Amino acid sequence: MRQPRGPAGRCYLSLVNTTVPDPRLLGRAVRRIVYTKEQLAQRVHELGVEITGAYPDDELLVLGLLKGSFIFLSDLVREIGRPLQVDFLVASSYGDSTVSSGNVRLLYDPETELEGKHILLVEDIVDTGRTLSRLMDLLRARNPHSLEICALLHKHVATELRYPARFIGFDAPNEFLVGYGLDHAENFRHIPYIASLQ
Ligand code: IMP
Numbered sequence: 001m002r003q004p005r006g007p008a009g010r011c012y013l014s015l016v017n018t019t020v021p022d023p024r025l026l027g028r029a030v031r032r033i034v035y036t037k038e039q040l041a042q043r044v045h046e047l048g049v050e051i052t053g054a055y056p057d058d059e060l061l062v063l064g065l066l067k068g069s070f071i072f073l074s075d076l077v078r079e080i081g082r083p084l085q086v087d088f089l090v091a092s093s094y095g096d097s098t099v100s101s102g103n104v105r106l107l108y109d110p111e112t113e114l115e116g117k118h119i120l121l122v123e124d125i126v127d128t129g130r131t132l133s134r135l136m137d138l139l140r141a142r143n144p145h146s147l148e149i150c151a152l153l154h155k156h157v158a159t160e161l162r163y164p165a166r167f168i169g170f171d172a173p174n175e176f177l178v179g180y181g182l183d184h185a186e187n188f189r190h191i192p193y194i195a196s197l198q
């Protein structure tokens, strides 16, 4: 059966079999849905299994980089079948106003001691890799037992990422993506799928 179609560029909730435009999108046009809710759940489950098997018996601290990782992290930790602790980082770039300078300041520093623990830094998406490289330098100076990156999405365009991500959800297209924690001007983080905006 042919899918009913609406005005060009409008995203319709065809996934739940309705022609009502998604009211969460503020009327914005969507190019395409890149990862459905079901694809995200399946991949996050697989990552959880992978992470569970990757760590020995020492302490594991899962550190979420806010705000973008908040939905991914909350789903991910529930798929990890071993003891762990959760904390967050809030980082802010400063310097040049239009281009990320790579200078990073911590607005919220984890309260948990990092020394001697396995640290898994959870990021929503790796783009240029600048933020992550600076953060990894800061965290490494605190003598963790190990320090690894888990990124839901990786655009593989990073020229400045000195630390490769050990766990990657998807190799993402080089488009601007929203949903599942990813925002555009603070909107669309709560959309349960990931879409590319026009
Ligand atoms: P990087 O320092 O250039 O790697 O920037 C990574 C950060 O930029 C991510 O944590 C996101 O907050 C944001 N970002 C990069 N690409 C996208 C995107 O496609 N959609 C939404 N946010 C993005």
Ligand code: MG
Pocket (backbone or CB within 6 Å): 068, 183
């Ligand atoms: Mg953002």
